[in-house]
Amino acid sequence: MNIDKISHDFFDTIDKKGKPLKNEWTILATLVVEINDSTQDEVVTSWKVISLGTGNRCLGKSSLTKYGDVLNDSHAEVICKRSFQRYLYSEIVNLLSNNQYSSLLLEFEKVEKHKEDDSSMPIFKIKDNVKLHFYVTHTPCGDCSIFPIEKDTGVLELNEQKNEVQDEEEDEEKKRNLKKLKFDTQRTGAKTVDGEIQDLKGEGVDYHQVGQLRIKPGRGDQTDSMSCSDKIARWNVLGLQGSLLSNFIQKPLFLSSITVGDLFNRDSLQRGLLDRVKDYHNPTTTNNVDEFIYPFNSDMKIHQSVLEFQYSKLKSEFAVSSGYSINYSYPSTKESTISSNGKKLGFTKKDFQNPKSQSTICKSHLFKQFKKITTLLNLPKYQDMTYHQCKQLSIPYNKTLNKLKELKFKNWKTNSIDLIQFK
Numbered sequence: 001m002n003i004d005k006i007s008h009d010f011f012d013t014i015d016k017k018g019k020p021l022k023n024e025w026t027i028l029a030t031l032v033v034e035i036n037d038s039t040q041d042e043v044v045t046s047w048k049v050i051s052l053g054t055g056n057r058c059l060g061k062s063s064l065t066k067y068g069d070v071l072n073d074s075h076a077e078v079i080c081k082r083s084f085q086r087y088l089y090s091e092i093v094n095l096l097s098n099n100q101y102s103s104l105l106l107e108f109e110k111v112e113k114h115k116e117d118d119s120s121m122p123i124f125k126i127k128d129n130v131k132l133h134f135y136v137t138h139t140p141c142g143d144c145s146i147f148p149i150e151k152d153t154g155v156l157e158l159n160e161q162k163n164e165v166q167d168e169e170e171d172e173e174k175k176r177n178l179k180k181l182k183f184d185t186q187r188t189g190a191k192t193v194d195g196e197i198q199d200l201k202g203e204g205v206d207y208h209q210v211g212q213l214r215i216k217p218g219r220g221d222q223t224d225s226m227s228c229s230d231k232i233a234r235w236n237v238l239g240l241q242g243s244l245l246s247n248f249i250q251k252p253l254f255l256s257s258i259t260v261g262d263l264f265n266r267d268s269l270q271r272g273l274l275d276r277v278k279d280y281h282n283p284t285t286t287n288n289v290d291e292f293i294y295p296f297n298s299d300m301k302i303h304q305s306v307l308e309f310q311y312s313k314l315k316s317e318f319a320v321s322s323g324y325s326i327n328y329s330y331p332s333t334k335e336s337t338i339s340s341n342g343k344k345l346g347f348t349k350k351d352f353q354n355p356k357s358q359s360t361i362c363k364s365h366l367f368k369q370f371k372k373i374t375t376l377l378n379l380p381k382y383q384d385m386t387y388h389q390c391k392q393l394s395i396p397y398n399k400t401l402n403k404l405k406e407l408k409f410k411n412w413k414t415n416s417i418d419l420i421q422f423k
Helices: 003-013 076-097 168-177 228-238 266-275 363-376 387-391 395-407
Strands: 028-038 043-054 056-058 073-075 106-114 119-126 130-138 147-155 179-186 257-262 301-304 324-329 333-338
Touching: 003 028, 003 043, 003 130, 003 257, 028 076, 043 076, 073 076, 076 106, 076 119, 076 130, 076 228, 076 324, 076 333, 076 363, 228 266, 228 395, 257 266, 266 301, 363 387
Parallel strands: 130 257, 257 301
Antiparallel strands: 028 043, 028 130, 043 324, 056 073, 106 119, 147 179, 324 333
16 A cells, blocks of 8 residues: 555645645655554554644744644654654553553553552553554655756756767757766754764755754754754654653664655655664664664565645745644644744744643643543652653663764754653
């Protein structure tokens, strides 16, 4: 089944609130679940869009808040991933609240005892018959967007194409029709972070340095958001579930495939998403890999989409980027937000203190879902802990993150500590 067609068809079914206008473009990202159910005679495969995101903007540093109540990064890939996390929280709540509930993705794995306070934590895992596939209509910003291209620079001079022209009578025709191709670099607006090898910004292929960590460009105000290439590469080490959910889902949730539309380049996607992090645990220098370190997602396949997205940037050179973002989680949760302020569409600045203006995928709201689960589990110690403190709780996740930073992503930009101290 074509993940891109499934995604486009589903996008067409959702209401138009938050979708681009006629002269606007955006990027669409989806997470599609593949479910393989065995019957007596055959395996029946079904597909569902489990989460979706649109958008291509993010907030500058001056717009961030210490309450976790805005969406810092509204790029489609990030919105889709956060929508998936919202779905996971909902599934865990449903599983804990109803013994008869059957989840599409998750199942109970074990109960883990905490010796220090004699508490217990149920652990869930993804079902064996389920695979996760990611789709994005445009190659991720950052390292994946850097690759050689051929640039049309005009007519060949006669002495440059003399070996191709044997008949002198054809010279004038050749001069009119032959084009000189020069290698250039497909460029990204994402800037290298401090500590990385900086871009040379030279001619053609000497403009960018590949393999570097980058931050997304802002509209005047520089952002602190890492590029989508960097974030997806990190998912291939840490999983999609993130640090908080790793307390309940200990095995990382990895992608089986990624399908990319516009500006697809297999070599740059392989480099940007896989090759630069594949040996992050440094297996060449140790015989015994730490049992707490996650394995690398070496099985992710890279596919090209040839379907044109109706709101593609490449459809018109005069289109402007949409200022709205859509997020969706299965089965029916859908929101529209304003990318320039990270709040729900329909709220003005004077209403921003209203909790209803918050997106349900912002840090604060997802943290409330985490605390809701700990309440259901009768674990009161978590209620007074900050967001930052709770992110440190999962030992395997944080050991893996520290190893990744030590060996590969040492210059990764993190949020200022004062922005993640909310409760």
